[in-house]
Amino acid sequence: MPDPSAAPEPLLQIRALTVSYPAGAHAGALPAARATARPGARPARAEAHLEVVRGVDLDLAAGEILGIAGESGSGKTQLLLAILGLCGAGARLRGSVRYRGEELLALPAAQLNRTRGARIAMVFQDPATALNPYLTIGRQLTEVLRVHRGVGARAAERRAGAMLEAVHIADAARHLRQYPHELSGGMRQRVTLAMALIAEPQVLLADEPTTSLDVTVQSQILALLRELRERTRVAIVLVTHDMGVIAELADRVAVMYAGTLIEQAPVEALFAGPRHPYSEALQRCVPRLDGPPPQRLASIPGQPPDPAALPPGCAFAPRCAYRLEVCERSAPTLVQAAPRHWKACHYDEPLGRPGPAASTAAAATLAAGEVP
Amino acid sequence: MSARPAGERIPMSVPLQRPAAPEPPAASPSSAPPARAGAFWRLTLRRLAAQPTTRVAAALLAMIVIGCLVIPWLSPYDYYTPHFDLLSRGPMLAGAHLFGTDPLGRDLLVRVMWGCRISLAVGVAASLVSVLIGVAWGAIAGYVGGWLDSTMMRAVDVLYSVPFVPFVIVLTVLFGRSLWLLFVAIGAVSWLDIARIVRGQTLSLKQREFIEAARVAGVRGVDMISRHIVPNLLGIVAVYATLTIPAVILFEALLSFLGLGVQSPMASLGSLVADGASDMQAHPHLLIVPAALLSLIIYCFNYLGDGLRDALDPRSR
Amino acid sequence: MLRYTLRRLIIAVPTLLLIATLAFALLHAAPGGPFDSDKRMLPAIQRAIEARYHLDEPLWRQYVRYLGELSRGDLGPSFQYRDTSVNQIIAQGLPVDATVGLAALALALLVGGTVGVSAALWHGTRWDHAPMALAAVGISVPVFVVAPLLILVFAVALHWLPPGDWVAGSPSHLVLPVVALALPYIGYVARLMRGSTLEVLASPFIRSARAKGLPSRLILWRHALRPALTPLVSYLGPAIAGLVTGSIVVESVFGLPGIGRFFITAALNRDYTLLVGITVLYGAFIILCNLLADLCYAWIDPRVRLR
Numbered sequence: 001m002p003d004p005s006a007a008p009e010p011l012l013q014i015r016a017l018t019v020s021y022p023a024g025a026h027a028g029a030l031p032a033a034r035a036t037a038r039p040g041a042r043p044a045r046a047e048a049h050l051e052v053v054r055g056v057d058l059d060l061a062a063g064e065i066l067g068i069a070g071e072s073g074s075g076k077t078q079l080l081l082a083i084l085g086l087c088g089a090g091a092r093l094r095g096s097v098r099y100r101g102e103e104l105l106a107l108p109a110a111q112l113n114r115t116r117g118a119r120i121a122m123v124f125q126d127p128a129t130a131l132n133p134y135l136t137i138g139r140q141l142t143e144v145l146r147v148h149r150g151v152g153a154r155a156a157e158r159r160a161g162a163m164l165e166a167v168h169i170a171d172a173a174r175h176l177r178q179y180p181h182e183l184s185g186g187m188r189q190r191v192t193l194a195m196a197l198i199a200e201p202q203v204l205l206a207d208e209p210t211t212s213l214d215v216t217v218q219s220q221i222l223a224l225l226r227e228l229r230e231r232t233r234v235a236i237v238l239v240t241h242d243m244g245v246i247a248e249l250a251d252r253v254a255v256m257y258a259g260t261l262i263e264q265a266p267v268e269a270l271f272a273g274p275r276h277p278y279s280e281a282l283q284r285c286v287p288r289l290d291g292p293p294p295q296r297l298a299s300i301p302g303q304p305p306d307p308a309a310l311p312p313g314c315a316f317a318p319r320c321a322y323r324l325e326v327c328e329r330s331a332p333t334l335v336q337a338a339p340r341h342w343k344a345c346h347y348d349e350p351l352g353r354p355g356p357a358a359s360t361a362a363a364a365t366l367a368a369g370e371v372p
Numbered sequence: 373m374s375a376r377p378a379g380e381r382i383p384m385s386v387p388l389q390r391p392a393a394p395e396p397p398a399a400s401p402s403s404a405p406p407a408r409a410g411a412f413w414r415l416t417l418r419r420l421a422a423q424p425t426t427r428v429a430a431a432l433l434a435m436i437v438i439g440c441l442v443i444p445w446l447s448p449y450d451y452y453t454p455h456f457d458l459l460s461r462g463p464m465l466a467g468a469h470l471f472g473t474d475p476l477g478r479d480l481l482v483r484v485m486w487g488c489r490i491s492l493a494v495g496v497a498a499s500l501v502s503v504l505i506g507v508a509w510g511a512i513a514g515y516v517g518g519w520l521d522s523t524m525m526r527a528v529d530v531l532y533s534v535p536f537v538p539f540v541i542v543l544t545v546l547f548g549r550s551l552w553l554l555f556v557a558i559g560a561v562s563w564l565d566i567a568r569i570v571r572g573q574t575l576s577l578k579q580r581e582f583i584e585a586a587r588v589a590g591v592r593g594v595d596m597i598s599r600h601i602v603p604n605l606l607g608i609v610a611v612y613a614t615l616t617i618p619a620v621i622l623f624e625a626l627l628s629f630l631g632l633g634v635q636s637p638m639a640s641l642g643s644l645v646a647d648g649a650s651d652m653q654a655h656p657h658l659l660i661v662p663a664a665l666l667s668l669i670i671y672c673f674n675y676l677g678d679g680l681r682d683a684l685d686p687r688s689r
Numbered sequence: 690m691l692r693y694t695l696r697r698l699i700i701a702v703p704t705l706l707l708i709a710t711l712a713f714a715l716l717h718a719a720p721g722g723p724f725d726s727d728k729r730m731l732p733a734i735q736r737a738i739e740a741r742y743h744l745d746e747p748l749w750r751q752y753v754r755y756l757g758e759l760s761r762g763d764l765g766p767s768f769q770y771r772d773t774s775v776n777q778i779i780a781q782g783l784p785v786d787a788t789v790g791l792a793a794l795a796l797a798l799l800v801g802g803t804v805g806v807s808a809a810l811w812h813g814t815r816w817d818h819a820p821m822a823l824a825a826v827g828i829s830v831p832v833f834v835v836a837p838l839l840i841l842v843f844a845v846a847l848h849w850l851p852p853g854d855w856v857a858g859s860p861s862h863l864v865l866p867v868v869a870l871a872l873p874y875i876g877y878v879a880r881l882m883r884g885s886t887l888e889v890l891a892s893p894f895i896r897s898a899r900a901k902g903l904p905s906r907l908i909l910w911r912h913a914l915r916p917a918l919t920p921l922v923s924y925l926g927p928a929i930a931g932l933v934t935g936s937i938v939v940e941s942v943f944g945l946p947g948i949g950r951f952f953i954t955a956a957l958n959r960d961y962t963l964l965v966g967i968t969v970l971y972g973a974f975i976i977l978c979n980l981l982a983d984l985c986y987a988w989i990d991p992r993v994r995l996r
Contacts, residue, residue, distance in 0.1 A: 116902030671829035
């Protein structure tokens with residue numbers, strides 16, 4: 001069980017969180033999903049419910065930046081949505097999400113609304129669609145204050161202006177009267193950050209906040225996040241598939257694959273020595289600028305499993321260069337590999353040397369990425 | 373644990389965050405090979421058939437079509453010969469007058485079936501005409517773009533402002549009533565919506581990557597339109613065609629009701645309703661039977677169109 | 690906004706011109722002319738009438754005269770009612786149309802809108818399926834079917850409401866015609882609002898609003914309603930055109946002395962000036978309504994830039 005990275009009680013404590021959707025959600029759209037079910041895949045469960053987040057345990061301390069890395073479909077977005085009760089229709093949530101000791105999962109809407117926005121806020125991936133195009137920026141900023149803090153109209157406007165300045169938008173007064181389509185992408189993302197932080201929440205959930213922005217703007221937003229954390233001590237859960245963003249911003253990293261947490265460590269430790277084959281492969285996918293250019297870009301062969309047809313045992317096993325016999329039979333649980341470093345893997349040797357399954361296509365990929 | 377917080381009044385009707393399952397292998401950018409296109413239509417048909425309401429609607433329509441083809445042929449009565457001994461009788465089994473007779477003693481069942489024939493024939497034929505015109509107009513305007521597009525769509529805008537029913541009424545008054553005039557007038561009116569929709573779709577299709585890929589591969593002009601654009605329009609055109617039919621049937625019925633459609637002794641459902649309405653206090657069956665049948669036909673087509681739209685839209689419920 | 694309005698009005702002129710020209714062409718393309726009806730007239734009288742209606746002038750001159758009169762708003766004399774002008778007849782019928790039409794529109798928007806939005810909020814339950822099934826029925830039953838049926842049920846069988854005629858200031862005479870006219874539009878509006886509300890509620894910005902912890906009622910009224918209204922506003926143009934058409938039927942069935950009924954009698958009596966005059970009026974009205982609808986749309990949606 002991962003223990004909090006700081007001695008005091010964690011701000012956000014997630015235990016055994018499972019999010020599942022009824023299988024009918026996939027029935028009409030993708031009959032092909034059935035076709036990819038492999039023999040030996042878990043039948044009955046998959047029929048009834050697709051689990052997209054499976055038994056996740058996480059802690060978040062005040063003021064820390066926790067990065068959650070994973071590819072599309074790993075469940076990282078669903079994880080964030082589950083915290084605030086924003087999952088889609090038919091979602092079933094099991095487990096526990098405690099914010100400062102208060103259980104959020106069973107809360108009725110009226111009470112959950114007191115937490116949303118005011119104590120735990122969320123920023124979404126695409127700023128273009130996250131803002132209501134029919135309302136002015138000012139309106140969308142001030143309403144948070146007026147609903148949660150009972151602030152009057154004029155005072156709310158002043159604070160909205162101050163918030164815009166805090167996210168480095170100059171000429172705030174003019175922008176308050178503008179509509180979202182009149183701003184650039186980077187400015188819109190700053191506005192969504194301002195909107196999230198204006199009520200001074202203690203936790204910010206950021207779902208791929210820089211993915212839809214171009215690179216220069218991306219680095220500005222990341223710097224902004226760091227600055228905001230310094231200033232307000234807000235804790236940030238940063239979900240992304242970009243390891244570079246993790247490296248730049250996060251204090252701790254949790255890697256997700258197929259709905260489960262497969263590795264968790266401080267950021268330096270993860271990059272210096274990943275303990276899970278998936279994390280190692282992820283890093284290998286990023287081409288390095290030092291040394292001669294590789295012949296081929298490295299990638300991880302295969303595809304993430306369909307939640308309707310999860311393999312028995314470790315979900316990553318089919319694509320793993322280090323897989324053992326036991327991996328196909330039993331799913332590994334999180335075990336401590338080093339101080340504050342957990343991994344869910346049966347393979348205990350250090351990674352980097354060719355593993356037992358290296359004769360698969362994975363070897364070719366490894367070889368391609370090797371520096372000769 | 374509950375799904376979402378109790379008391380949440382705004383339903384998340386469409387799950388936004390439905391996790392993506394692995395996609396089937398991406399289609400090549402060239403035009404869809406026939407096998408895959410067939411699979412698409414089969415899937416659509418399956419989804420269409422999955423909804424019970426659409427099945428019922430389709431079954432009812434099928435029954436009506438069969439009825440209107442078969443009954444006048446089987447029945448001993450025709451639609452125009454009066455029988456002065458059996459005037460305006462209510463529905464009865466004696467003498468096989470299942471729906472009764474009209475004020476001239478003509479069998480109502482046969483007349484109503486003939487009326488269905490006219491309504492369905494005009495409906496389907498005129499819709500076909502307007503679909504053809506509309507698709508051609510919209511696809512060309514959308515694909516060519518530029519000044520041609522503006523001109524063509526400006527023409528559509530202008531035509532939209534013309535009050536059609538009055539105009540058609542004026543036409544029929546001036547030039548007499550004929551089935552041909554009906555066809556032309558109705559067909560000339562109904563293509564506007566389809567043209568707009570098709571143009572919009574064409575515009576958005578033009579931006580899609582597979583069109584660029586085809587262009588890079590050297591596909592041009594008419595080839596591009598027919599092989600790449602039109603097949604991707606078929607879905608939405610099918611929906612609108614199915615929804616145009618009831619509108620056209622309604623229009624024809626309206627004209628017949630006003631006395632400007634088919635000429636007696638031929639009957640359309642609209643003219644039968646008009647006849648029935650004038651006599652409804654004494655003989656309500658004369659109004660109710662054609663009215664019910666007309667409404668049923670329109671209702672079923674509407675449901676089919678809706679069902680088709682839902683079946684083609686991967687998101688909707 | 691003002692510039693856009695002016696531009697649209699200017700563009701409307703050629704459209705009106707087209708309608709007027711078509712009307713004029715039809716007027717004079719009628720085989721046999723306006724006086725070929727039953728009565729045979731003495732040639733002298735016929736010539737006098739032709740002179741009076743300027744039918745003896747060359748066609749182009751008649752056209753110019755026609756346009757001139759049109760630009761002054763003069764729709765000419767009626768052929769049926771020899772001493773009355775078309776304008777007078779229209780003025781007579783207008784209050785009836787206005788009352789019935791506005792009432793029907795209001796009914797359609799209010800009832801249809803409420804039903805549609807509620808169905809969206811109760812999506813998937815029977816409070817969604819049942820009203821929508823009724824709406825589908827409402828759309829499918831033509832107005833000329835509904836009107837006689839309403840009379841049959843409420844006037845003849847139940848004697849609750851009068852079967853027709855127009856008594857100024859009497860609301861009970863309004864009920865059946867307005868309901869008959871509005872019924873399909875209630876259905877259209879309900880379906881439209883349900884669809885667009887559902888779509889808006891699934892939008893990412895509504896999810897953002899929920900993530901901000903805003904109460905449901907606030908989200909509905911402030912965030913969701915305005916976007917949801919835009920398809921309805923787009924529909925208003927065709928809706929009003931349809932109401933105009935529907936009023937023709939409703940007025941004939943209920944015997945209301947409105948423009949629509951004059952239209953029908955004009956058609957039956959071959960009163961061409963009245964016929965064509967009303968058509969031009971309808972055209973102008975529809976153009977105006979489309980313009981108003983577009984302005985409304987631009988007012989609601991800040992992303993629309995009026996060029």
